[in-house]
Amino acid sequence: MNIELFEEYESNVRGYIRSFPTIFDRAEGATIWDVDGNPYVDFFGGAGSLNYGHNHPVVNEALIAYIKRNGISNALDKATLAKHDFLLALQEIILKPRGLHYKVQFVGPTGTNGVETALKLARKKMQRSTVVSFTNAYHGHTLGALAVTGNELYHDSYYGVPLNVTKMPYDNYFDHDMDSVDMLRHYVEDGSSGFETPAAVIVESIQGEGGVNVSSAEWLRKLSQLCKEKEIILILDEIQVGNGRTGDFFSFERAGIKPDIITLSKSIGTGLPMSIVLMRDDVDVWSPGEHTGTFRGNSHAFVAGMVMLEHYWRDDVFSKEIREKGKQVEARFRAIHARYPDYFSDVRGLGMIWGMESSVKDFCGLVSREAFERGLLMETAGSEGQVLKFLAPLVITQEELDKGLDILDEAADAAVAKAKAGALEETA
Ligand SMILES: Cc1ncc(COP(=O)(O)O)c(C=O)c1O
Numbered sequence: 306m307n308i309e310l311f312e313e314y315e316s317n318v319r320g321y322i323r324s325f326p327t328i329f330d331r332a333e334g335a336t337i338w339d340v341d342g343n344p345y346v347d348f349f350g351g352a353g354s355l356n357y358g359h360n361h362p363v364v365n366e367a368l369i370a371y372i373k374r375n376g377i378s379n380a381l382d383k384a385t386l387a388k389h390d391f392l393l394a395l396q397e398i399i400l401k402p403r404g405l406h407y408k409v410q411f412v413g414p415t416g417t418n419g420v421e422t423a424l425k426l427a428r429k430k431m432q433r434s435t436v437v438s439f440t441n442a443y444h445g446h447t448l449g450a451l452a453v454t455g456n457e458l459y460h461d462s463y464y465g466v467p468l469n470v471t472k473m474p475y476d477n478y479f480d481h482d483m484d485s486v487d488m489l490r491h492y493v494e495d496g497s498s499g500f501e502t503p504a505a506v507i508v509e510s511i512q513g514e515g516g517v518n519v520s521s522a523e524w525l526r527k528l529s530q531l532c533k534e535k536e537i538i539l540i541l542d543e544i545q546v547g548n549g550r551t552g553d554f555f556s557f558e559r560a561g562i563k564p565d566i567i568t569l570s571k572s573i574g575t576g577l578p579m580s581i582v583l584m585r586d587d588v589d590v591w592s593p594g595e596h597t598g599t600f601r602g603n604s605h606a607f608v609a610g611m612v613m614l615e616h617y618w619r620d621d622v623f624s625k626e627i628r629e630k631g632k633q634v635e636a637r638f639r640a641i642h643a644r645y646p647d648y649f650s651d652v653r654g655l656g657m658i659w660g661m662e663s664s665v666k667d668f669c670g671l672v673s674r675e676a677f678e679r680g681l682l683m684e685t686a687g688s689e690g691q692v693l694k695f696l697a698p699l700v701i702t703q704e705e706l707d708k709g710l711d712i713l714d715e716a717a718d719a720a721v722a723k724a725k726a727g728a729l730e731e732t733a
Contacts, residue, residue, distance in 0.1 A: 417445025517660025
């Protein structure tokens, strides 16, 4: 068994294996072991798909029981008991207590399928073709989702020009006081701006892949208000920062808004493939079978997702824990920033998503490598990988959190020492 096999047999497209070059095998909570038995604290969290951790005992127990009784696994979109129970839990535990009324569409099992569906549905509903998305946005890699994604690394004109999409500045994209919602309003209201009223605006309330950019509640409210006034569908992409990441189940709850469409994936299936689109009743303009796909009935994900909603979201204990742990992460990040102001330029986040930005090229990649060598998985985000991103499972124990943050401290010290000794010039 050796890691070179992947180089020989797997496409060049492989990514995270390059940041974390070992063969992983077992995982529990927020710890992963490789085949040699080395433990790694997981601050990567499956890019937001493992909010409930690896192999949660309640999930494992439910899945084993379901499989043992030969519960149906894939049923496309037929009615199943597993789907029935998941739908009921989502409505009763999450939506109704928040005064939210949405129909649920089960789509192909990845986030990008949800985004693709949301864009298509909004266009059908409004009978308009343009969509507004934001600078540094990340919505996935199918062609529609790619068109509303910012990072040029993923774009190439060979893939087709991202037609009918206008990019607007995200909140605080510019250093000065320009409010991009005011700008959007001006464009929509000015008949000679050359700007067509879009079918939809798609937005992340916190841009995860884009570099942990947190929009203000006020900005989100203004955006929602504008969309209402101008009859534009507001799509909230909750794929990375929903499912409790910010402390609330939905990350937009802090703004008190009610989007027209919500995309949800990653942790909704506890890391098993599942993606859903929530839509207001009147937005549900599909005709039967009009948007379909084989893998829309992953019963194991329904079972796992349902038990986690039951387990964590009946009261606010979990939310309080998330906020409390998030404060600890923030404090430790700020301490590192204060220790190395020449290397780190900003700390930002909310709940349990935190980012530490560096203005020194490739420095965060160096910290991530140093962390990996010491037993911590932590990825970088942002267009240049200039932000170290904390996205640990929300269920991380105090012991795992302390251990991971201690490793991060050491990794930052080691990276600064290496950078001072010229390590970054060597890799440039
Ligand atoms: C906000 C957001 N939208 C969409 C996606 C795409 O999800 P997937 O990778 O499952 O297609 C991601 C993935 O990171 C995401 O963060």
